[in-house]
Amino acid sequence: MKTDNLKIFIDKMAQENERKINAEKRKKHFQEIGRKGGLKMKIEPQLSKVISFRLSVLEYEESLEKARKFNLKLSTYSRMIHLGKELKINEFRIDEILLKYLNNSKKITNLMRHREWNMFENKKEILAKIETTNDLMYQYLYSKMNERNKQ
Template sequence: MKNEFLQDFIRQATKENETKIAQEKRKKHFQELGRKGGLKTKENKKLDKVISIRMTNPEYKILLEKQEKYPLKLSTYIRYVLFEKELKINEFQTDEILLQYGTHFKKITNLLRNREWNVFENKKEILMKIENLIELIHQYLYSKIQENE
């Protein structure tokens, strides 16, 4: 009788232990999936070195005037100029303008489709030209993205 009790106790303990191990394996499996999936983490390059420079007031004012043209902090602007990355800033501005044009053209096509614009005889031609223009904008932007990669 004691022997049966011990065997039952051991079986029950091993079953509980196996379920715990199975739960931990499942938890680790989903943690691994979470690490593999989702967005890639950005490489955070720490800016840990500080350089201080001295300049005159007119030099500082000129630097501030040049920096105000771009939506950057002064330190990032100086870093971009130092490493000759200033040209990329202007490219992003033209891309933003093109994206805005694309959204505006889409709004125009939606207005032409959804409302009664029967005044225009060549409504379909206008819609086709606008859709072609939107497609060209998207092709240009996607080609730029692929070139950068």
């Protein structure tokens, strides 16, 4: 009888101790991610300095139009131009177009493989050329992606 009570007491104490440890871990976790339990604080420095400049009405409208074209706010677009980062936006556009071409050529190769295309005598040559261009496009895109990740 006494051994059973002792076992039960030890089990309860172990469970209570485990609950305390879990509560401390949870508390430390939420302290790490922020006071309110939200996202982690940004490590990058906040944009705190202000540069102001004047534009003519025509210049303002042109820059506003270009910002809308790239789906950016005017301040973000102006900052990117000032820092010389506008070219990177255009690079993403080129990559998007290249991805569309890649997807379309994949569809063409799948159609040629899975359907009867007896009218082409050089079907294997066409497939080989399409696959080599696909490989080149993949290599280009992955090299671009690796360059961006290194920066």
